[in-house]
Amino acid sequence: MKWEENVRRVEPYIPGEQPKEANVIKLNTNECPYPPAPGVREKLRQMDADSLRLYPDTSIGELAKELCTYYGVLPEQLFIGVGSDDVLSMAFLTFFHSDKPILFPDITYSFYDVWAELYRIPYELQPLDDRFFIRKEDYFKPNGGIIIPNPNAPTGVFEEVGIMEEIIAANRESVVIIDEAYIDFGGESCLRLIDKYDNLLIVQTFSKSRAMAGMRIGFAMGNPKLISYLQDAKFSFNSYTMNTPSILLGAEAVKDKEYFKETSEKIINTRENTKLRLKEMGFSFPDSKGNFIFAAHEKIPAKEIFTALKEKNIFVRYWDKPRIGNYLRISIGTPEEMDVLIENLKGVVEHGDIY
Amino acid sequence: MKWEENVRRVEPYIPGEQPKEANVIKLNTNECPYPPAPGVREKLRQMDADSLRLYPDTSIGELAKELCTYYGVLPEQLFIGVGSDDVLSMAFLTFFHSDKPILFPDITYSFYDVWAELYRIPYELQPLDDRFFIRKEDYFKPNGGIIIPNPNAPTGVFEEVGIMEEIIAANRESVVIIDEAYIDFGGESCLRLIDKYDNLLIVQTFSKSRAMAGMRIGFAMGNPKLISYLQDAKFSFNSYTMNTPSILLGAEAVKDKEYFKETSEKIINTRENTKLRLKEMGFSFPDSKGNFIFAAHEKIPAKEIFTALKEKNIFVRYWDKPRIGNYLRISIGTPEEMDVLIENLKGVVEHGDIY
Incomplete structure (x- = not known):
């Protein structure tokens, strides 16, 4: 045809x-x-079906409020999407817009190269060592962006925050995304570095530790400038990505610490x-x-x-x-x-x- | 920075x-x-909160089944997304990949030029006449794709199926998208033409006539080849776009004719x-x-x-x-x-x- x-x-x-x-x-x-947390079940029972006729809150207010409180970030440091896949995909589209290749480990989440292909982003794989650790020096060369999952998947290997900070600090001209989908199982988050480095984006998800894979909720935290670019991209794509149940049930999941x-x-x-x-x-x-x-x-x-x-x-x-x-x-x-x-x-x- | x-x-x-x-x-x-239909409220009450820990059904089975029955299409002729904005955006990305400009009316849904800019798609506006009708001849020139809303928004003007068919038939080398967000309020759908024209994609939504703007459900119908390209793009972006409540509640909305x-x-x-x-x-x-x-x-x-x-x-x-x-x-x-x-x-x- x-x-x-x-x-x-x-x-x-x-x-x-x-x-x-x-x-x-x-x-x-x-x-x-x-x-999911008991409050999620409770909220599901109480939810007003009639209100589904209206568009959801574009500001994702109730869920954003709970996440800001839990993580100690400002609303303008937070971006929410349809699972971390949506957030990461939007971040690839927005921040990896250089002619230089982006860098990520050769063994990693197998969606990274799919997004790179989809958006025509050049990329270069950096081989993990024999114990599946990254070699930080691999990330000290010119690049169009960096994405590293920490802990990595499917290996489970966690890299110390100090090593991640060296990589972030060495790349102030690129956006460095740390995909922390699995951070709640014993690793230490790099979240505290977002005030120090304006090129750092932390991405997390409700699908693993928060038991809500079925709701599709992911989020990113970073400096307000990074977040506002992500918001612009999101509003160029679909103004209302988060439906009303995901906003209300997601908020309940965060409340129950x-x-x-x-x-x-x-x-x-x-x-x-x-x-x-x-x-x-x-x-x-x-x-x-x-x-x-x-x-x-x-x-x-x-x-x-x-x-x-x-x-x-x-x-x-x-x-x-x-x-x-x-x-x-x-x-x-x-x-x-x-x-x-x-x-x-x-x-x-x-x-x-x-x- | x-x-x-x-x-x-x-x-x-x-x-x-x-x-x-x-x-x-x-x-x-x-x-x-x-x-929304009374069955939606019923289903909301009965929904199993525990099952939200699992990823949603990637095949969107229950909702797809109801839509196929209602519209008389095969599963491979149907694509479902997070509102028609998600479906349309994905269709722009997938089908409008030519160097030639895509064509759409000068007065129309104001998201079209936003998507074109986002994906760097060249476009050329076709002026509506003084009564806000399209001039079909405007769509008889070389192009990289066509999108026309019918009825148009914000004008409400409905173009006869015969006119749309002339445009579709004259453009067998491009994909023609008809955005039927408002088709259920008295217009006649071009759906019956999808078996005749492999370049026709019909897009509809749950946000208007089905009273579920808050759930974010949209869908496209077309020949299996078109749909499979859309599915590939979707699976390159986010494998699980539809959350479990949208699948289950959406199905209930369609059931109640x-x-x-x-x-x-x-x-x-x-x-x-x-x-x-x-x-x-x-x-x-x-x-x-x-x-x-x-x-x-x-x-x-x-x-x-x-x-x-x-x-x-x-x-x-x-x-x-x-x-x-x-x-x-x-x-x-x-x-x-x-x-x-x-x-x-x-x-x-x-x-x-x-x-």
Whole structure:
């Protein structure tokens, strides 16, 4: 068809499977194994259906207010979007507009190169070392922007704030985005650096620690100038991205600090316990600070374990890609789910229980 | 700041005001004056808050199923997004990728040129005639794509399907998008043409006739090839744009055909009645098929009426722009709201009741 000549062709990102069967143990997309805060359920019950006829609050007021209070930032330092994917995509479009390549790790969130391709942004991968850490010197050269996830995914590796600060300080002519999707599971946020560095954007999400992947809420924090450019881009795209339920329910999730702390700690404990059990079985892995473990077995190829687990309705994530093709990314579920996982893993690695 | 050199600067779209006061008559953003279908309220009460911890269904299954049934299209002929703004923006990005200019009317939805600027798409405005109709010959020249709203906004003018078909047929080498945001208020949809023309994309929304502006749901229908390009673009941007409540509540809104028909008819009746009353008062306007009327008064400038109404807490829309600077776009509210509007308008135009 002739009109196809004018189509922008892109290679889409492929998200993890969303199996629809009931009896599944779902450890493949790093969701929270616990429900959202009780106040979210309460608010859902009380929500006024009639008000849905009206456009949502463009200022995202109620949710913004709670986030500003929780993180101690000003409204003009905060940007909210439809999941951190929306926020990151908008940030790529807005800030990575140079002819020089942007820089990010070779093993990382696989959406980064998809956005770069979509917006025709040149990019250059910086190889992680053998232990999956970044080499900070890789980020000391001319560039059109930098994005680093901390902790990194799918590795779980956390880089100290001091190292991140060196990179931010060495790149005052570029915007440095730190994707902190997994920061609430034991890492330390670089948020406190936003007042010191006007080129720093911190991005976080409600999909992991706040148990609201289904609501699609992400946010960015940075100096007011950065944020205002993001707002302009957003208002050039879609004035009302956040629907009314996401604003109201999101606000409730942030209000309950105790519940947030408690579920994050439960997940950290389960992760540390799972590490011990995996090690005993002959798995090795970088020391994850995420809500997942990126593990390789000493004898059995990851692909075989992945397939064997899937046969048992246990979903983990596997990428058939160079350098990571022998690893599984296992999300941290409830202690009970991890028991079932460990039992099945034992079947596979100790008794060759492979179909 | 040095990083600003690499920022993509854009001129954002400015949406209509969302006044927060209670006692306001809001006739400025073409929302539905009636609440969403009763099933929506029901579903909101029953929704499982715990399930919000999981990512939404990427296939948007339940909502897609209802839309396919209602409109008689296949799943592969349907694309769903975060309001029709998201759908249209994605379609601009995907289909308008030529060096030739895209074409659209000079008086139209003011987001079109914003998207064109955002994505660096060349465009050429085609002037409407004195009665605000398009001149179809304007669209018979080489172009990189065409977008026409039908009915047009803010004029309300509806173009016959035959005229639209001539334009579509004359442009088989471009994608022609028909923005049917206001089609449910008496116009005839071009939907039946999608099987005949592979270059035709129809875009509609839940924000007007389906009373769900607060949920942010829009959709496009076209041949499977067009739709698959849109899906690729969407999955390159954000895999999960529709949150779980929008999928579940949206499905309920589509299920209730009776309620939909009934509210649309009520709005049409109120519009026709309002036309008569406006005419009596010395207003003139194109014959609107939208849920609004685009009216100019024979004596009093629109800007003065706009300000006088605002003083009385009645919000209508006004643009201080060439060719339309003497018009007000008045959304159709309930009969009671229109009574208050008419009374206040009388005060202004008959008794010079201007502050």
